Amino acid sequence: MHEWTICSAFVATHNHFVLERGGKVFKHSALIIKLPKDASEEQHVRLLGLLNSSTACFWLKQQSYGGGGDPLGDDGARVSAEPWSERYQFNGTNLARFPLPSAYPLQLSREIDGLAQRLATVTPMAVAASGVPSRERLAAARDEWHSTRARMIALQEELDWQVYSLYGLLDEELTAPAGSVPELKLGERAFEIVLARKVKAAEAETQWFARHGSTPITELPAHWSDEYRAVVERRIAVIEGNRNIGLIERPECKRRWASEGWDVMQAKALRDWLLDRCEAPELWYQHVDGLEQPRPLTTAQLADELRRDADVLTVANLYAPGQDLGKVIADLVADEHVPHLAALRYKDSGLAKRADWEQVWDLQRQEDALPDEAAKREFRKGIPVPPKYASADFLKTSYWRHRGKLDVPKERFVSYPGASRDGDPSLLVGWAGWDHGEQAQALATLIVAREQEDGWAADRLLPLVAGLREILPWVRQWHGEFDPEWGASPADIYAGFLAETTNRLHLTDEALTSWRPPKATRGRRAKQ
Structure with missing residues (x-):
């Protein structure tokens, strides 16, 4: 039927x-x-x-x-x-x-x-x-x-x-x-x-x-x-x-037959096709010691990977004739990412609402741990309704567009502003298709690489460490069970890594939660 x-x-x-x-x-x-x-x-x-x-x-x-x-x-x-x-x-x-x-x-x-x-x-x-x-x-x-x-x-x-x-x-x-x-x-x-x-x-x-x-x-x-x-x-x-x-x-x-027109629809279709290729899972993983690990890439590195694909080059030339692929990819990703850390996403008003949401999530986890449904129903009555976000709570309009009033992730990429290697000014991003465990692994890998290979001090590593701290409750929620491949639960591994890193770098919880990105400054016009 x-x-x-x-x-x-x-x-x-x-x-x-x-x-x-x-x-x-x-x-x-x-x-x-x-x-x-x-x-x-x-x-x-x-x-x-x-x-x-x-x-x-x-x-x-x-x-x-x-x-x-x-x-x-x-x-x-x-x-x-x-x-x-x-x-x-x-x-x-x-x-x-x-x-x-x-x-x-x-x-x-x-x-x-x-x-x-x-x-x-x-x-x-x-x-x-x-x-x-x-x-x-x-x-x-x-x-x-x-x-x-x-x-x-x-x-x-x-x-x-x-x-x-x-x-x-x-x-x-x-x-x-x-x-x-x-x-x-x-x-x-x-x-x-x-x-x-x-x-x-x-x-x-x-x-x-x-x-x-x-x-x-x-x-x-x-x-x-x-x-x-x-x-x-x-x-x-x-x-x-x-x-x-x-x-x-x-x-x-009378029917309006209102339409964006072919040219606008074609530009959107080419853009989405290229973005879909940017999200190809094989780009975002690498094998290390026989294990598959998430791999963050700068937009320049992503463009280098995609240059091997003749179809991508063909479509990119249709979408932006004559432009270098690196610029095309950077422009495509610019409005399709949301930063990994709350302090990089929200203004102060948004961070206050985020704190309320985190309290609610903690209460909900306590509810989940209760032994029976009756106890859960009674506990649930005391959980407040968290506030909704508004566009003014986000640092960029594109973040609001991807998250909305309930902060539901719909972006294609997670970004790590300021975490690219020295010498590569392009934005470092990961795939939003990673689960929480993979996002934690990507952050831990970045922390190790920037500290040991690039010699970064604690002040530059702090946002990455704060990001790992912020995502850890979700790793605990979804990856808290023993994993035979890891020989422990991923949540325990990353919690131990976080504790060891903060002790070594002398980073307190207060330092991690109070960190804010430096405010953009406008240069003064030179005197004539």
Whole structure:
């Protein structure tokens, strides 16, 4: 039995219903439509087309609460500059009252659905996911993406006009004859031509064309067939003369087809492909005395490793033509890492919240150690709810983006600022895919290497030692059992190493917990 679901965003400027064919999990606020279990795919598709029509958009907006537009203000506030940018709350209660016609636009719905599925296979992200995104593969996909999207725009226009007839809003059939419908660019739909003419005549002002990257036209394109031209001319006349249709055939009810554009999507796809290659597990481990150990790398060293991969060089040249791979990798990693140590991640306000979280974690570990569920439930009542983080608690916006209000790690790399070897100014990073034991091992290895091989004194080693102290409770939680390969528990080994290191370097707990990175200083302008 198939698990089909029609779903939409709860808040949006327009109706954007999609058919989920199984496997997706939606947020609690998503608008979900479930048909009876025995409903066919065809029944889902025909309803999907109807719900995505301009008529449905008009009806939903009359029934729904609107407020707040696209972020247009200089301060990032939501400002409804024009009606089509205003956002509405489309909820299930209102949707349940949506009136259904006696017939559906099945054929057009099926065609548009098929094109939508095809479009998803020729995006830059899909190209990158199916193999190396070469120049040739991307160029072929780009042409098909533009063509498929233009065909979808044209057929959506046919569907909108067919639905008017299905609801009795038109006394005539104004869909174009089969085979006469050309691919359409944004700006070539009937309502857009009407709007462009009003703008030219100074009868209207709008950002519709500029915001959607379309070109306003006031005359019908010459390459259209006579049949299609006649249909569009009649549609324009109806928009201008039929009040009901004129209320719907306007930007606030017509599909926006808003898109980042191919170039932006391609840059993102190439970036993600390169970052995925940077995360290849084999880069982040080395074998020492027959054992696999985590291996931190500076971005320069990572670039040197990747230079051996011809595919990486090809894609990097597409992503950043002419740039040295070392700079490309450094730029890619710059916003994809989060430092290993709390003092390198948070401002003072964030560190205060982190202390509250650490107290809660300690209490939770005590709860886990209790013998029975009843005792655990009673103990749990005394555990406070820790505070949520805000963007202002983090030292960099990118750290906040990866961690969020609950400080859940989503970054690709863990970084060790200031821990690169002398002579290599590039950032030292590790793989965020390491478990806590491997992260502790990486820190211990770095401490030994910097002290014994590079001659670092205690003040330079302190942040690394503090990082090991900070992660040790998690090593104890997840790697506290005896490991026959190690001959002891990893937690005991690293706890012993930490104790020996702090004693040798004369580092107290207070020194480790109070360390802060030096504040950045701005140089004074030289006197003339």
